[in-house]
Amino acid sequence: MRGLFDGREFSAPCVSMKVFGAAVITFGLRRIKFWPELAKRTVSGKNKTLSYKELSLTEITATCPLDAKITHSAGLMSGMLEMYDPARIAVAWTGGKDSTVVLALLREVMKAKGLETPLALSIDTGVKFSEVMAFRDRLALEWGVEVKVIRPDVDIKLYPVAEDPVTCCADLKIKPLQKAIEDFEIDLLLTGIRRDEHPSRAGRKYLEVRNDPDHTLLNPILEWTEMDIWSFTTMHRIPHCELYDQGYRSLGCKPCTALAGSGSEREGRSAGKEKNLELLTSLGYF
Numbered sequence: 001m002r003g004l005f006d007g008r009e010f011s012a013p014c015v016s017m018k019v020f021g022a023a024v025i026t027f028g029l030r031r032i033k034f035w036p037e038l039a040k041r042t043v044s045g046k047n048k049t050l051s052y053k054e055l056s057l058t059e060i061t062a063t064c065p066l067d068a069k070i071t072h073s074a075g076l077m078s079g080m081l082e083m084y085d086p087a088r089i090a091v092a093w094t095g096g097k098d099s100t101v102v103l104a105l106l107r108e109v110m111k112a113k114g115l116e117t118p119l120a121l122s123i124d125t126g127v128k129f130s131e132v133m134a135f136r137d138r139l140a141l142e143w144g145v146e147v148k149v150i151r152p153d154v155d156i157k158l159y160p161v162a163e164d165p166v167t168c169c170a171d172l173k174i175k176p177l178q179k180a181i182e183d184f185e186i187d188l189l190l191t192g193i194r195r196d197e198h199p200s201r202a203g204r205k206y207l208e209v210r211n212d213p214d215h216t217l218l219n220p221i222l223e224w225t226e227m228d229i230w231s232f233t234t235m236h237r238i239p240h241c242e243l244y245d246q247g248y249r250s251l252g253c254k255p256c257t258a259l260a261g262s263g264s265e266r267e268g269r270s271a272g273k274e275k276n277l278e279l280l281t282s283l284g285y286f
Contacts, residue, residue: 062196062223066231070105073220076206077109080188080218086115088187092177092286093120093147095128095136096251097229097240098192102221104238106190107143120147121180121189125172126156127253135241142239150180162255166276166283172253174284182213190218191286196225197250197265200278210284217286226265 060072080089091106093099106118122136140147152172162168181189195202201222208217221229226249233240243251249260277285 060223062225064223066228069221069224069228070232072223073102073105074109076218076220077106077190078113081109081113081115084188086110087119088185089190090119090121090148090184090186090188091190092192093122093136093145094192094251095122095132095139095241096192097233097244098194098221098224100139100192100238100240101224101229101232102190102192103143103145104236105220107145117144117146119184119186120145121150121177121184121186122147123150123152123173123176125152125253126154126159127161127172127255129241129243129251129254129257131243132241132251135239139239148180148184150176152176162253165256166279169280169285170283174280178212178284181215186215188216188218190220192221193219193286194224194226194229195222198277200281212284 058068058072060068064072091099091103093103103118103120110116110118120140124133136147139145152175154171159171160168161172180186193201193204195204204219204222206219206222208219210217224232232238241251247259248257249265251257
């Protein structure tokens with residue numbers, strides 16, 4: 001993958017900025033501000049690990065050019081790396097296209113800052129597609145990513161998978177993730193969620209403070225579209241799981257994922273889960 005932060009200048013109706021290393025400089029445009037008070041809470045309770053700075057970035061929308069979105073996402077990551085101890089930052093990596101893009105961006109930002117390869121948390125529910133897990137392991141080895149594989153504390157052979165989508169997601173995904181965040185003392189967790197994926201994500205924020213355990217979510221590609229993800233993936237030769245080539249557009253656990261049609265990106269996902277996505281988010285889901 002070629003370097004993303006090479007001093008290029010981007011000019012568009014939504015953004016005008018230059019990138020030097022991974023530092024973003026904006027010129028007289030409307031900005032969004034992230035005060036460090038939004039992100040002070042840490043799993044360790046040691047706020048001294050944070051450097052309190054204001055992060056100011058040009059506001060973007062879903063209609064902005066991809067170059068602007070790349071720069072914006074990188075700026076968010078760069079700013080958070082200045083606030084947080086990099087050792088306490090992780091990517092929630094599913095092996096899917098979106099979180100793989102986030103991981104690729106963070107690798108480049110960290111490389112530009114002379115930092116080591118990022119940590120990734122990956123949940124293996126026991127009912128994931130084997131192709132996704134194999135892809136994750138191959139790419140982790142190729143990129144040198146340290147992956148902490150998280151597994152639920154259930155006997156998956158006896159568990160009533162997908163019978164109750166809320167309980168199932170809580171037991172197989174949410175609870176193991178919360179335990180891992182606490183065990184590995186993760187203060188900032190990066191996700192690959194996007195606003196256009198689901199109506200319940202339209203109001204999501206770039207930074208979200210979470211409890212149980214205390215940590216902060218960074219959602220750096222909120223304004224990216226499905227087309228942006230594939231454009232970036234193609235442009236920078238980012239590997240992807242072969243299931244996408246077979247017609248899948250969104251990948252979850254195998255019992256709750258089917259081939260998507262020509263409708264919404266997540267129409268292949270379990271209807272029961274999709275209907276309760278807002279509730280699941282309140283419980284700790286992305």
